[in-house]
Amino acid sequence: MTAVSGIRDWVRLGATDNVLIALRALEPGTVLTDGLSALEPIPAGHKVASQAIPKGACVFKYGQIIGTAFEDIPAGGHVHVHNLGMGDHSRDYAFASDARALVPVDAPRRFEGYHRPSGRVGTRNYIGILTSVNCSGSVARFIAEEVAGRAVLDAFPNVDGIVPIAHGSGCGMAGKGEGYETLFRTLAGYARNPNFGAILMLGLGCEVMQVPDLVGRAALKDEARFRYMTIQGEGGTAATIRRGLDIIRELASEADKAVRRPAPARHLVLGMQCGGSDGYSGITANPALGHASDLLVRNGGTSILSETSEIYGAEHLLTRRAVDEPTGRKLIDLIDWWEDYTARNFGEMDNNPSPGNKRGGLTTILEKSLGAVAKGGTAPLAGVYRYAEPIDQPGFVFMDSPGYDPCSVTGQVASGANLIAFTTGRGSVSGYMPVPGIKIASNSDLWRRMEPDMDINCGDILEGVEIEAKGREIFETILRVASGEKTKSEVQGFGAVEFVPWQIGAVM
Amino acid sequence: MTAVSGIRDWVRLGATDNVLIALRALEPGTVLTDGLSALEPIPAGHKVASQAIPKGACVFKYGQIIGTAFEDIPAGGHVHVHNLGMGDHSRDYAFASDARALVPVDAPRRFEGYHRPSGRVGTRNYIGILTSVNCSGSVARFIAEEVAGRAVLDAFPNVDGIVPIAHGSGCGMAGKGEGYETLFRTLAGYARNPNFGAILMLGLGCEVMQVPDLVGRAALKDEARFRYMTIQGEGGTAATIRRGLDIIRELASEADKAVRRPAPARHLVLGMQCGGSDGYSGITANPALGHASDLLVRNGGTSILSETSEIYGAEHLLTRRAVDEPTGRKLIDLIDWWEDYTARNFGEMDNNPSPGNKRGGLTTILEKSLGAVAKGGTAPLAGVYRYAEPIDQPGFVFMDSPGYDPCSVTGQVASGANLIAFTTGRGSVSGYMPVPGIKIASNSDLWRRMEPDMDINCGDILEGVEIEAKGREIFETILRVASGEKTKSEVQGFGAVEFVPWQIGAVM
Ligand SMILES: [Ca+2]
Ligand SMILES: [Ca+2]
Ligand SMILES: [Ca+2]
Ligand SMILES: [Ca+2]
Ligand SMILES: [Ca+2]
Structure with missing residues (x-):
């Protein structure tokens, strides 16, 4: 991770998490909260136990299981490949066990x-x-x-x-x-x-x-x-x-x-994307967008997660959030299709943390994919759609697509998206006429370097702004943009070359 | 075929052919040449024997074998599926047996x-x-x-x-x-x-x-x-x-x-294409372009045939024209690759004449593919290249590509083409900046309907103009366009969206 000024020490990504994420390298003895200090050196981006985690217990990040402790981990201990591994959850496609409906808002917002x-x-x-x-x-x-x-x-x-x-x-x-x-x-x-x-x-x-x-x-x-x-x-x-x-x-x-x-917010269909991600995307912009997605769902709207190749490995967490078993099975069918699609094209589905990912603090495939899934917030998974299939129901849904940004957005717009929210760490400068795209920076360096291209900075989450507050800011921006406020990419005239339908099959 | 005014009765597509192609429906008794009359009704576009063809003898069209007579055919007889079939040639990959060098011109032309x-x-x-x-x-x-x-x-x-x-x-x-x-x-x-x-x-x-x-x-x-x-x-x-x-x-x-x-014509690298073909393409525009290709080769230049999926079935005729066995084997390797490429994408290589093709007079797969190969004239096959591979030698060469026009042209331009010649029967209106494209109409109806988009009309071959004369006209146009004369598509400003690299493999 590159240097960020004014950074705080750590961030907790889910209310029920038993790990915190270090935002800078922490020396042993650094006080994190009342009664919690780092017991050993914790590199920036790595996990530190916020409470004692007994051997065999689940480790939670984003409020989700990312693996199982294979030894006792004391509060303040470093949590990584030496004490955290994949448990039995990885191939267990439970359905609908974790679908908890969000509370609808009393007075839905309008645009x-x-x-x-x-x-x-x-x-x-x-x-x-x-x-x-x-x-x-x-x-x-x-x-x-x-x-x-x-x-x-x-x-x-x-x-x-x-x-x-x-x-x-x-x-x-x-x-x-x-x-x-x-x-x-x-x-x-x-x-x-x-x-x-x-x-x-x-x-x-x-x-x-x-x-x-x-x-x-x-x-x-x-x-x-x-x-x-x-x-x-x-x-x-x-x-x-x-x-x-x-x-x-x-x-x-x-x-x-x-x-x-005026139209109630249930008419909003938000396509969510990340592109040019960096080490901050999964701890700032994506969780903040996830909170905005939850707000939209609570207002009766639709938010679309996509990029199947990037959620690979976390699909069984999404099946648990599915509203019912048929919906969850559709997602598994997509994953099976993708394994065949990549294999017959001499590629492979491989989202395992690379050596670079591991140096950055990502331990398991679950944890890596959850960084992308974090955009989807916590709402139940209400539907699963093929690429460009008309989306005909509200709530949080999944539309199959490659992770490739222009191709994925093209499918979402074809499915009915009337807004795009796009998180980026390295800086993406695309646009998607006729649908406005809100660019969300994962770090303040990017914001400073490319502010004329970025609509929202989530880098300040590293400086103390709450993820929920940032989620509300994104949601308010969504309402304003839906009502006509131009995004940076619209002002600049982007969108003439970004229509990229997913080309499947032989060119003859 | 649509009606063409001023049409003559028949055309012979190769000097050694033993069939003529009827250009209109011929009644029995119609005199074709001295001593040759139609013995039976010959539909427009169909073949009539110009001499007696004994059972077991080869039938020649474009100067190439298109099959074997499986019964005796009298002069003036209708040659089609009832008496013509594929012989043993179809799987016989002879190499270099038919490579006859063209005579270089004494004084190469310049541009x-x-x-x-x-x-x-x-x-x-x-x-x-x-x-x-x-x-x-x-x-x-x-x-x-x-x-x-x-x-x-x-x-x-x-x-x-x-x-x-x-x-x-x-x-x-x-x-x-x-x-x-x-x-x-x-x-x-x-x-x-x-x-x-x-x-x-x-x-x-x-x-x-x-x-x-x-x-x-x-x-x-x-x-x-x-x-x-x-x-x-x-x-x-x-x-x-x-x-x-x-x-x-x-x-x-x-x-x-x-x-x-000034530059000698050996610096011309001509990409040849057909798109939006019709029943006339194989008997007017393509053979005329083939003659222009021969003229270019005789002047020391390079002409590129492509569209592998459209020459399928005629590859063993090209291997016979290969300058040596390794060159011919490269073409067979491409064909094998294509069979795999289409199979693993749930498609198939199938260029067999359709019922519509047969009604139009095409009898065998060879005959159909030869309509596309006719663009390549008669020069030896000097080289075989992958898509977008730099072409580093003069003469008639083959570059692998799909038949899809923008994708095929993109590969030819990447391989070094500095001119494109594009035959069309239905009417294509594309352009390929930075390389000028000469549009060649296969019929006069198209020419009249879309003259502002077409550079040359080959429909007059049906009215008596010799294929060789039309080939010379194309070659002269090539020299003028190479020297700066604008083509119709350049005048209109085409070329901003036609860069279409061949996308192979999974989109991830
Ligand atoms: Ca992406
Ligand atoms: Ca599977
Ligand atoms: Ca063609
Ligand atoms: Ca073509
Ligand atoms: Ca083969």
């Missing part, structure tokens, strides 16, 4: 959003040009440039802008199977996202991912706010741009009718 | 190009901002927009423009293995491409595809024309844009020193 005919509420009001295939991506951009060049949107003040959505796939792929279905769900989900006030879907014409199939299988949006065409059908680039301009004028006129009106 | 310190010659003089990962793609675009907004390049008239190269990968992937190596070669190859007069390589900082690794493994470009940095290293978006602007000014000043000077 100002765009109420859509689907019943969903947008936090932005963009017009999207969705492309079925890479081969229509340039023309989608040409239409958007023409709209900008002619200042078409000046006449429609309620429209936030026009977003061409280009990507690298859509052809050279099998016309059925999981790769096809995944892209199909992603494109359909973007069309449905309530942050798009209107959609023009644009294809080339001869691609595998046929626009008529996308349009035909399900209603993507109400008729007045949805159009589609192909470049080959229109007779080439110039004709398509001309027609596109006319269509955008019509769509903008429809989208412009939307105005922000 | 006007940018001579680079590497010894290679560019056909354009762009500045590229290459990105290691999706997460630096937006900032690369911001730098380019800042350069445009300040009209920085106005002071550098010899620079063609600035090209930000964004993509969807670079992280969430294994840090070794074929997926990593493929992306590495692609990025390194773009940096080296002679159509870039200068390169700024931009990373985020924490990604798997590390900029220091890309820069460290091999010299990508001479020092004066190459720079790199990361967003995290610079301290965020705004700082990176400021420094990027300074760097682009320096690079532009270097790149501006380049001027077009």
Whole structure:
């Protein structure tokens, strides 16, 4: 960990924890609390027992079991690989044993959003040009440039802008199977996202991912706010741009009718992410976001945890939090799928602490994955979804995805997320139009170096700010951003290249 | 096939062919040549025997064996599934038996190009901002927009423009293995491409595809024309844009020193493609491009055939054209790799003629794949390369790639292509900065519908123009475009989203 000024000595990450995390190197004799001193040197980031832990007892961090003491550990002792190991919990997929519903708030908070005919509420009001295939991506951009060049949107003040959505796939792929279905769900989900006030879907014409199939299988949006065409059908680039301009004028006129009106927080669907994590992510930004997630759930909203490859090893803790066994089993099925997916691609699921992780104080695979899971707070796991599958229920849910940030966010937006909260330790500078992304720094060094890119600093947790207070700050920011306040990445114009559908299967 | 006006009755696709292709439905008794009449109804696109073919004899189309007659076929008879099948040739990987060197031209043609310190010659003089990962793609675009907004390049008239190269990968992937190596070669190859007069390589900082690794493994470009940095290293978006602007000014000043000077045609490296093919592609545009490829090879240049999934079934004809057995074996190794790649991704290599293909007149897998191979003319196969591998020898070569157009072109450009020739029947409207792409229409309907997108019409082959004449027209266009004449897709500004590296392996 890099140096942080004004740092305090330790942090406790869960109310029921029997270890504290040292925030600086502690000398033997350092007083930690009344009656508790470090018995031996504790390196920064490492664990110190806050009470005597008998041999065979569980060690708790984040309020979760991270392993079992294999010898008696005195209060003030160093807890690490020499006295802590994985117990029998690692392969025990208990279901729903640990699902404790959060208490709903008495008066749910509200935000100002765009109420859509689907019943969903947008936090932005963009017009999207969705492309079925890479081969229509340039023309989608040409239409958007023409709209900008002619200042078409000046006449429609309620429209936030026009977003061409280009990507690298859509052809050279099998016309059925999981790769096809995944892209199909992603494109359909973007069309449905309530942050798009209107959609023009644009294809080339001869691609595998046929626009008529996308349009035909399900209603993507109400008729007045949805159009589609192909470049080959229109007779080439110039004709398509001309027609596109006319269509955008019509769509903008429809989208412009939307105005922000009060909406209860249950209409918020928050995609949670971490990227460019560092040693602080798991003890500052992620737990703080977890607390914000709990607040959102208590307000009736939805928060989405994803990044399956990064929670690997902690899945049986999530199954315990599942509302019922079928929900927990869905998660285990995903893990099994991932083991096969990586194996047949000559990779492996391996989240075991590396030598560097261990030097930094992470002892077990559980502890490492819990640093990512900490974003998910303590709410019961209400649902498990495939990548880009429509999320149709409130509460804390899991959506399958790679850990790769743009790919994971793309799936969450397709699933219906209307806000993203993104923790980072090294500094990520991406954005995800049409959905605003709140960047949460895990340490104050990053905050100082990259403040124009960061919305919230969680580094001050190391200087004494309570995780719960920071969670409330994040939740308040979520409400303001949902109501229209721009994030740093929106101000800077990010989001034109970050649409990255999960490409599964052979490119043919 | 759609209706084409002014059509003639038939075309012969190879001088040694014993079949002609009917260009319209022929009635029995239709006189084809002196002494040759159709004996029975021949549907449009189908084959008619131009001489008696005894049972057991080979049937030739494109000057290549497409199968064996399994009964005696009289001159004027319909040749199709009822009398033509695959012989023993299908699994017989003979090597080099059919490699007949083309006669070099006496006086090689020249073009006007940018001579680079590497010894290679560019056909354009762009500045590229290459990105290691999706997460630096937006900032690369911001730098380019800042350069445009300040009209920085106005002071550098010899620079063609600035090209930000964004993509969807670079992280969430294994840090070794074929997926990593493929992306590495692609990025390194773009940096080296002679159509870039200068390169700024931009990373985020924490990604798997590390900029220091890309820069460290091999010299990508001479020092004066190459720079790199990361967003995290610079301290965020705004700082990176400021420094990027300074760097682009320096690079532009270097790149501006380049001027077009005469270069022999051996410096041309032509990537050949087909996309959005139709029933005419294999009898007009592809054979005409094949003739242009032969002319380029006779002038000492390089032409690249790719799209491995589309030549499947005809590989043993290419091994016969290989200059030696090791070259031919490399192609067979690629085919074996593809069979595994598709199988472990639950797909299959299957290029057998579909019912629709058969109705259109294609009888065997050989015949179908030869429609794509026809682009490769008749020159010996001088080399076989992996995707994005540097091509280091002249002549007709093969580079492995999917058939998916943007992905295949991306590999060819990374391998060193400084021109693309792209045949299409349905109409493709893509472009591939920094490399110009010549669009070649297979039929006159397409030409009329999408002339602003098409550079050459091969539909007039159906009206009597000789394939060889059309091949010469393509070759002359190649020389003019190489010397600076803009293609239709360049005039329209295509190329901002078509960088699609072949993504192999699990997204993690
Ligand atoms: Ca991530
Ligand atoms: Ca398993
Ligand atoms: Ca093709
Ligand atoms: Ca193709
Ligand atoms: Ca084989």
